[in-house]
Amino acid sequence: MNISVPDILISEVGPRDGLQSVKATMRTADKCQWIDSLVAAGLREIEVCSFVPAKTLPQMADAVEVVRHALTHRGVTVMALVPNRRGAESALKAGVHKLTIPVSASTAHSLANVRKTPEEMVEEVRAIVALRDAMAPSVKVEAGISTAFGCTLQGVVAEEDVVWLAKKCIMAGADESGLSDTTGMANPAQVRRLFDKVRAAIGDKTGAAHMHNTRGLGLANCLAAYDVGVRTFDSSLAGLGGCPYAPGASGNVVTEDLVFMFESMGLNTGVNIERLIAAREFLRVGLPGEPLYGMVPEAGLPKGWTAPKRQHSVVGSAA
Ligand code: ZN
Numbered sequence: 001m002n003i004s005v006p007d008i009l010i011s012e013v014g015p016r017d018g019l020q021s022v023k024a025t026m027r028t029a030d031k032c033q034w035i036d037s038l039v040a041a042g043l044r045e046i047e048v049c050s051f052v053p054a055k056t057l058p059q060m061a062d063a064v065e066v067v068r069h070a071l072t073h074r075g076v077t078v079m080a081l082v083p084n085r086r087g088a089e090s091a092l093k094a095g096v097h098k099l100t101i102p103v104s105a106s107t108a109h110s111l112a113n114v115r116k117t118p119e120e121m122v123e124e125v126r127a128i129v130a131l132r133d134a135m136a137p138s139v140k141v142e143a144g145i146s147t148a149f150g151c152t153l154q155g156v157v158a159e160e161d162v163v164w165l166a167k168k169c170i171m172a173g174a175d176e177s178g179l180s181d182t183t184g185m186a187n188p189a190q191v192r193r194l195f196d197k198v199r200a201a202i203g204d205k206t207g208a209a210h211m212h213n214t215r216g217l218g219l220a221n222c223l224a225a226y227d228v229g230v231r232t233f234d235s236s237l238a239g240l241g242g243c244p245y246a247p248g249a250s251g252n253v254v255t256e257d258l259v260f261m262f263e264s265m266g267l268n269t270g271v272n273i274e275r276l277i278a279a280r281e282f283l284r285v286g287l288p289g290e291p292l293y294g295m296v297p298e299a300g301l302p303k304g305w306t307a308p309k310r311q312h313s314v315v316g317s318a319a
Contacts, residue, residue, distance in 0.1 A: 006044075006268045006269055006270035007231070007262075007267040007268045007269070008226075008231055008232075008233065008262050008267050008268070008269045008270075009044065009045060009231060009232040009233070009269075009270075010043060010045070010232075010233055010235060010255060010258065010259060010269050010270075010271055011045040011046070011047065011079070011208055011232055011233065011234045011235075012038050012043045012045065012046045012047065012234075012235065012236065012237065012255055013046075013047040013210070013234045013235065013236050013241065013252060014034075014038075014236035014237045014238070014240050014241060014252075014255070014283075015031060015034065015035060015038075015046065015047065015048045015049060015066070016047040016048060016049055016050050016060075016079075016080070016081050017047065017081075017234075017236055017240075017241040017252055018236045018237070018238075018240030018241035018252065019031075019059045019060070019240070019241070020050060020057050020059055020060060020241070021240075021241045022059070022240065022241075022287060022290055024059075024287055024288075024289075024290065025058055025059045025061075026059065026286045026287055027286065028062040028065050028066065030282065030285060030286030031048075031062070031066050031069075031286065032066065032069040032070075033282050033285075033286070034237075034279065034282040034283060034286055035048060035066070035069065035070050035073075036073075037275070037278065037279035037281075037282050038237065038276075038279055039073045039076055040275055040279070041271055041272050041273075041275035041276040041278075041279050042269075042270045042271040042272050042275070042276075043076070043255075043270075043271055043276075044075060044076055044077060044270060045076070045077040045079060045098075045232075046070060046076060046077070046078065046079065047079040047080065047081060047100065047234075048063075048066050048067060048070045048078055048079065048080060048096075049062075049063040049066045049067060049080050049081070050063065050080060050081035050082065050083070050087070051063050051080055051081070051082050051086075051087035051088070051090045051091045051094075052083060052087060063080065063090070063091075063094065064090070064094045067080065067091070067094040067095060067096055068094065068095070071095055077097045077098055078095075078096050078097050078098070079096060079097065079098040079099070079100055080094070080096045080098075080099060080100070081099075081100050081101075081102065082099050082100070082101055082128065083101070083102060083113075083114045083124075084114070084124055084128075085124065085127050085128055085131060088101075088128040088131050088132070089131060089135070092131065092132065092135045092136045092139060093135075095136075096139065097138075097139060097140065098139060098140040098141075098142065099128065099132065099139060099140070099141050099142065100142045100143075100144050101121075101124070101125055101128060101141065101142070101143050101144065101169075101174070102114070102144050102146050102180075103118060103121045103122070103125065103143045103144065103145055103146065103165060103169055104118060104121070104145075104146045104147050104151075104182075105118060105145050105146070105147050105148050105151075105157050105161050105162045105165050106146075106147040106151035106153065106154040106157050107154065108151060108153035108154040109146065109147045109151045109152075109153050109154065109182070112153060113146075118161075118165055122165070122168045122169060122172050123172075125141070125143050125169050125172040125173065125174055126172040126173060128141060129141055129172060129173030129174065130173075133173075140175045140176070141173070141174050141175050142174060142175060142176045142177070142178060142207050142208075143166070143169035143170075143172075143174040143176075143177045143178075143207075144177070144178050144179075144180050144207070144208070144210060145162055145165055145166055145169070145177060145178065145179050145180060146180040146182040147180070147182045147183060148162045148179040148180055148181065148182075148186075148194065149179070149181045149183075149185050149186035149190055149191070149194065150181075150183055150185030150186070151182075151183055151185075152183045152185075159193070159194055159197060162179065162194060162197075162198070163194075163197050163198055163201050166179075166198050166201060166202055166206075167201045167202055170202045170205050174205075175205065176205045176206065176207035176208075177198070177202060177205060177206065177207050178206070178207030178208035178209065178210060178232070178234075179191075179194060179195065179198065179207075179208075179209060179210070180210035180211075180234075181210065181211045181212050181221060182210075182212065183212070183214065184212035184213065184214020184215050184217075184218075184251065185214075185215070186211065186212075186217065186221050187217060187220075187221070188217065188220045188221055188223070188224035189224070191209070191211075191221045191224040191225050191228075192224045192225075192227060192228050195209070195225055195228045195229070195230055196228050199228070199229065206229075206230070207232060208230070208232040208233060208234050209221070209222060209225035209230045209232070209233050209234070210233075210234035210252075211225070211233070211234075211235075211252075211253045212251055212252055212253065213239060213251040213252070213253050213254065213293075214251050218251070218252075218253035218254075219253065219257060219258065219261055222235075222253060222258060222261070223261065226262075233253070233258060234252070234253070235252055235253040235254065235255040235258045236252035236253070236254070236255060237254075237255045237256070237276070237279055237280060237283060238254065238255075238256070238280050238283055238292035238293055238294055238297075239251050239252055239253070239254040239292075239293030239294060240252065240283065240287075240290070240292075240293075251293065254293050254294040254295070254296075255271075255276060256273065256276050256277055256280075256294045256296045256297050257294055257295050257296050259271045259273050259276060260273060260296040260301075263307045263308055264305070266308045267308065268307075268308050272307070273296070273301065273307065274301075277296070277297050280292055280294075280297060
């Protein structure tokens, strides 16, 4: 088969990260249609839900149904966020392909978010990996280091703490460890430096860059991460979402703008930007009144703009 391998993997987090920070609860049927439209746009990895108690996040009460629907799409990696063993067990039973565990580098944020210290979360990662090995060995486990670039509660987060934690998570059995700018405090120089340090510690187990646009540096930070070898980026359609436990933080990187940046540079994301913009309609319908962000959808594509040739890879294999 002669299919092109995209240079960049965009991991869409809107159905999880986005929905858990809006007040309204989206209907299951609307979520499914939204996911269908994301798949139709060419997204191949989607974080579709989190497995948390329904009383904590009523928006995620239909997680099993949403996963079941997402699994009907072949070739799409269906991801779920799990904060603990119980969540992981439910997610594995539901049949997800990949688990992502939020592990905060800031003790204050970790306690607020999951009521555990970072060290205790490493043990949770170990337990989830054991569960994965027993229940579904092919499922990938990612530890996302949150507040990696700063914390609204603690302030500065030491880079050594982040590198230490990423290394501990890999030693505990996680397949990859990425870095999240949960509170939108990162700058490009810091992103380059920290990803370099993490790569020096865990090599090709370095995972995704999850950047926020809280202070307008989301795309600049993604580009900085790209420059030092990151090839997987989390983002959210229309910039929906943020972290409910980080006061003042809002705004994931907008998938539409991120795809536009990379494709304009001649890098293949595998995503069709027109279809991506069309997918916003399902958000408008499913979450009436919710603000939708994005510069490219507002301005439109430039006259004469074309996506890079799908058969031709500009850069080498993904790092
Ligand atoms: Zn986020």
